[in-house]
Amino acid sequence: MTRLIVAAGGGGDAVAAAMLDAALYGADDQAVILTYAWDRLLVDPVPGPRGPSDFTGLEPLTPFVWSVPAEARPISPAGSTLPRLAAELPYTFALIDPHHGAEGVTRQLEELVRHFEPTSIDLLDVGGDVLARGDEPTLKSPLADALTLAACCQVNAPVRLLVAGPGLDGELPLDEVRSLLGPLVRTLTAKDAEPVRSVLEWHPSEATGILAATARGVRGICEVRDAGLSIPLTNESPTVRKVDLDEALNRNELARAILSTTSLDEVEAHSREVCGYSEIDYERNKAAWLKDQPAVELDPGTVLPQLDEFENEARSRGVTHTTFRHLTEVLNLSGSQRDDLRQLLISSRPERYVAPLWQIPAEA
Structure with missing residues (x-):
C-alpha cells in the first residue's frame, strides 16, 4: 500500500506533504514524496533546480526516477535539504527532474504509477500559487508549480489537487484564491504539526513554517521575504482544501x-513570455550580486540594537511575527548566518520564539 504525493513547488511543499500525510493517515504505510531539489540560495548557491547528475548516492526507483536517501550528497558547490529530510522523516523522497520539461516529469509520474500502483496521488501546494494566471503582480515563483501541474494533468491516473495554507506563501492573496478553493480536507492542528517540528527548526521554508505555526494557533500578521510582504495569519491559514485539477489548469496560463x-x-522561455520573467533568472542575478557582498560579522552588540529598531518599525506596520529568513535579510546578514542568528536571538530573548517564527511584542 503506497501513496504518492507530488510536492508542487518542492522545498517546503515536501515538508508539508509529510505533515499532511501523517495527519491524514498516521504512521502506517508511508508515502512516496516526489519533489524538486530546488532550495533557496542560502542553502544552494547554484541557481535553479538540481537534477540527478548533481548528486552522489541516489538510488534508482524506475529507469527515470531516483530517490534521495539520507546518504546522498549534492555535488559541490550545489546544496540540498533533501538528504537531511530523508534522514529525519520516514518517507521516500523521489527526485523531480525538470530538465526534460513537462513531458519528462509526466514520464516520471507514469513510471512511479506503474511501479508502485499507488492507492492515491495528491498534488500538494502550500499557499496556492499553483492557481495563478501568471500576470498577478505579487507572483514571484510560478515555474515549478506550473510544471508539476502540467505533468499531473497529463498522467493517466486520477490526481487530487490540494492547497494547504491558502495565501501563506505571499504569492497570491487569500482573496485571490478563496473562490477557487473546494471542499475542506483537513484543518491542521498542533498535533499534526508535531512530526515536522524538528525539521522546521532548520529548514528554510517560510510558507510551511508559517503553516505549522498557524496549526499551533498563531494568529496575526507575519512579515516575510526580502521584500517584507505581510501575510495575515487567520483561522483559514491552517486549512487544506481540494481544488478542481482541470479548473486549475484552465486558469494557469503558464501550465497550459x-x-x-x-x-x-523551453519552460523558462514560456515563463518569460507568459509571466514576464523566469525566477531562475532572478536567482542568477541575485547569486551574482551575493558574490560581491562583503562578509558581515554577527556581533550581538550590533545585531540586537538593529533588531530593536526593526521591531519598532514592524510594530508600527501592525506586524506581529516574522521569519528568521526575513530577519537575516533586514539585518544585512548572509544566508549562511541564519542559524547562528536564530540561536543568538533565542538565547537572548527566548520568550519571543514561537516555533518556528519570531514574535514581535505589542510594546517595546
Missing part, C-alpha cells in the same frame, strides 16, 4: 503553455 515542453530552457 508548457504541456508539450521537453526541456527546462
Whole structure:
C-alpha cells in the first residue's frame, strides 16, 4: 500500500506533504514524496533546480526516477535539504527532474504509477500559487508549480489537487484564491504539526513554517521575504482544501503553455513570455550580486540594537511575527548566518520564539 504525493513547488511543499500525510493517515504505510531539489540560495548557491547528475548516492526507483536517501550528497558547490529530510522523516523522497520539461516529469509520474500502483496521488501546494494566471503582480515563483501541474494533468491516473495554507506563501492573496478553493480536507492542528517540528527548526521554508505555526494557533500578521510582504495569519491559514485539477489548469496560463515542453530552457522561455520573467533568472542575478557582498560579522552588540529598531518599525506596520529568513535579510546578514542568528536571538530573548517564527511584542 503506497501513496504518492507530488510536492508542487518542492522545498517546503515536501515538508508539508509529510505533515499532511501523517495527519491524514498516521504512521502506517508511508508515502512516496516526489519533489524538486530546488532550495533557496542560502542553502544552494547554484541557481535553479538540481537534477540527478548533481548528486552522489541516489538510488534508482524506475529507469527515470531516483530517490534521495539520507546518504546522498549534492555535488559541490550545489546544496540540498533533501538528504537531511530523508534522514529525519520516514518517507521516500523521489527526485523531480525538470530538465526534460513537462513531458519528462509526466514520464516520471507514469513510471512511479506503474511501479508502485499507488492507492492515491495528491498534488500538494502550500499557499496556492499553483492557481495563478501568471500576470498577478505579487507572483514571484510560478515555474515549478506550473510544471508539476502540467505533468499531473497529463498522467493517466486520477490526481487530487490540494492547497494547504491558502495565501501563506505571499504569492497570491487569500482573496485571490478563496473562490477557487473546494471542499475542506483537513484543518491542521498542533498535533499534526508535531512530526515536522524538528525539521522546521532548520529548514528554510517560510510558507510551511508559517503553516505549522498557524496549526499551533498563531494568529496575526507575519512579515516575510526580502521584500517584507505581510501575510495575515487567520483561522483559514491552517486549512487544506481540494481544488478542481482541470479548473486549475484552465486558469494557469503558464501550465497550459508548457504541456508539450521537453526541456527546462523551453519552460523558462514560456515563463518569460507568459509571466514576464523566469525566477531562475532572478536567482542568477541575485547569486551574482551575493558574490560581491562583503562578509558581515554577527556581533550581538550590533545585531540586537538593529533588531530593536526593526521591531519598532514592524510594530508600527501592525506586524506581529516574522521569519528568521526575513530577519537575516533586514539585518544585512548572509544566508549562511541564519542559524547562528536564530540561536543568538533565542538565547537572548527566548520568550519571543514561537516555533518556528519570531514574535514581535505589542510594546517595546
